[in-house]
Amino acid sequence: MNHSEPPARLRVGLLGCGTVGTEVVRLLLTHRAELTQRAGVELELSGIAVRSLDVERDPVIPTELLTTDAAGVVDGSDVVVELLAGIDPARELLARALAAGTTVVSANKAVLATDGPELYESAEANGAGVFFEAAVAGAVPVVRGIRESLAGDRVTRVLGILNGTTNFILDEMTREGSDFSAVLARAQALGYAEADPSADVEGHDAAAKAAILASLAFHSRVTLRDVPTAGISDITAADIAAATEMGFVIKLLAIAETGPDGLAVRVHPALVPLDHPLAGVHGAYNAVVVDAEAAGTLMFYGAGAGGQPTASAVLGDLVSAARLHVSGARPPVESRYAALPVVDPASVHTRYLIRLEVADRAGVLAEIARVFAAHDVSLETLRQVATDEGAASLVLVSHGQTEAALSAVVAELGELEPVHRVLSILRVEGH
Template sequence: MTLTSPRPVSAPSGLPQEQLHPGTPLRVGLLGCGVVGSQVARMILSRSDDICARVGRSVELAGIAVAHPDRPRARLPQDLFTADAESLVARDDIDIVVEVIGGIHPAYELIMTAIEHGSSVVTANKALLAAHGHEIYAAADAHGVDVYYEAAVAGAIPIVRPLRESLVGDEIRRVMGIVNGTTNYILDKMTSEGMSFDQALADAQRLGFAESDPTADVEGFDAAAKAAILASLAFHTRIRGSQVYREGITGITPEDITAARGMGCVIKLLAICEMEPEGVSVRVHPALVPEDHPLGGIRGANNAIFVEAREAGHLMFMGPGAGGSPTASAVMGDLVTVARNRMRGVAGQPQAIYGDVPVADIGTVHTRFQLSIQVRDQPGILSQVASIFASHGVSLQTVQQSALEGAGKEDGWSATLRMVVHQTRESDFEACLVELSQSPLVNGEPRFIRVEGM
């Protein structure tokens, strides 16, 4: 028997063979040095021996691009800082670019320049990937380099790699979870301590869980970007953040929290990705979740994600979804993986995108609803309301009637009806809402919230 040596692995197009010498350090260019970036820089500098042992090659921080390089930063060498991000990512001696500046521009241009110059990329930028991820992945594949982004979804929770690699041979049916720690903290405080939305938001801002401008979180934009990434991975298609149906939590009131408690539920902002007959449904909105459901028990700023797969069954991932250290942990995990690939002269698995599956319109989605309306307490009112639902093919599961207090009662409206409907198509339920809002039986606009996990 004749033994032959393994076929040599050629370097990716952006990785010259001379860079693969075991004695050559792998050099990292860091874009951004805020809450996450400063933690990443600290870990690279303080854990160099540990990283070298895990990678098999030393990894050194070659430069940090920031807007204000002269600003003092504790425990970080001043000579690493530069305001010239374009030059940093175009350097021939940079092996890996870590992007943690956020936003779409100039992050997109900087990452594309890095890829074109042969650097692999690690990013935590969910907004960028939701908008331009597929262009970035295609460029990385063309240049034979890596793009890793575990930190872009749910902080320290490992969810991207399981969907991208571990479960890629299975059939994902549904991904549902809490992917924004700020909104979960706010809703948790409204539930556990009786705070108003404004009070809970102020508390979240005081603790650093919410930005001074919280719009991206409380209006669901952050969660929608993450949902787009999860849906793209789970269903092997191209989903952009703009295609995600989105509702935020600014309209949630203490009365909604109380009504949820009366049903044995809590309110959570959920990201839901699932395959419908009409295509992939991707949506972000508040929903009632039973208190004893695993998602119902997620407290504070934590995140949790359920994955339902045909063969693997039900899987749950949970943990810290935000913050400097948890997010930096995910970035460092990607950095070590990418560094190992660079050392071996290979790129990791390409993004598994197979085609363009249609995105289902929200009107085609089937779900359950809880509805609250003000009515006059008079004989036959319930049967008249029920007939409106029946005319649109919507079936009532439960109905509760309670006396109305305050201004509504003084105006002659004397009862509140709270109803839960069986699973129905959104467009049929919307038709019921339109007819109810126009009916003389009903005072004002009906209030509703979706129901999941029941």
């Protein structure tokens, strides 16, 4: 949208007024003068759409701006800030704004990971922008870093801890040796985990963010359905102990990388070497390691959630959107020129740590080694610990091979007579 003269003010419509929305309002009102100077235009909060007017709210919220007419807020705004949970009605409201040429700022990873391509197309067709720093890793400026700072470089890999809840749980399990269920209950009591924690602990939250980052980093369209996902609910204290003994820590990782056949994106728990930067990310923090051809390895780290950190990212996007509105410049558009295909997960190269319970007798290791050799998989490390009478626990770490080959190894091991149980399988990343 071009302007012959800069507007005197920019009407900002807010969709949603929960924890993050309240902090956005607080920052907008508290730092009004500074934000005006930075944006080059006064940012006027023009309406706040909520589901109910009867909810008790923070006194900072101007009650006269509250309304249940979300479409009206969209239609009466120059920039729409969308902070709703879930896909509907956020998707329809974002589409409505963009169709009218209204730039949006969104923290909604679910919508962007599923319907991003359609929204970006509408934005480009109507001269609007889509800003979404807050949708990935809260206050951590990884979206801007990849989209702008690394625009002249070639990214080869993105490896990240993108969910604070799971990082807190795994960190506490490692520190205390506790089981998953006990630490999850504590995370819920502390407010780190929801009453229904499945979106976090089953990896869906991180997968949505992985899709967004992969699209940005590799200039290709990646949606949530392209991201194979596994969570942390099956991680045991024994897994943690085995990882520690082998010099690793377990993290839920979002991974996106290029290979000869295309782009591989996935989310799963994995072992990270203790000397890797992500191994030192504790508590509910987020971190993303980006490898680029010219820049080398970069790490983005900080608070990945919470009202104030996320509001900081929203306000940063709002100021950027306002500057473009004032200058009449076109907002950034979707970069999809590379159009890399997303490869079959079975072709992805990784390493496995496999824990087995086996018969404690001569010849067992030779039988296991033959299975690995038959699938062209070599062993890097093997440790054996005697358990009950007549049984032993084996911990094996493979060298790199495809998921298909490693899965075949595990399946065949499970059929061997001396193998009592396959206790767990964990991937090894960050090498």
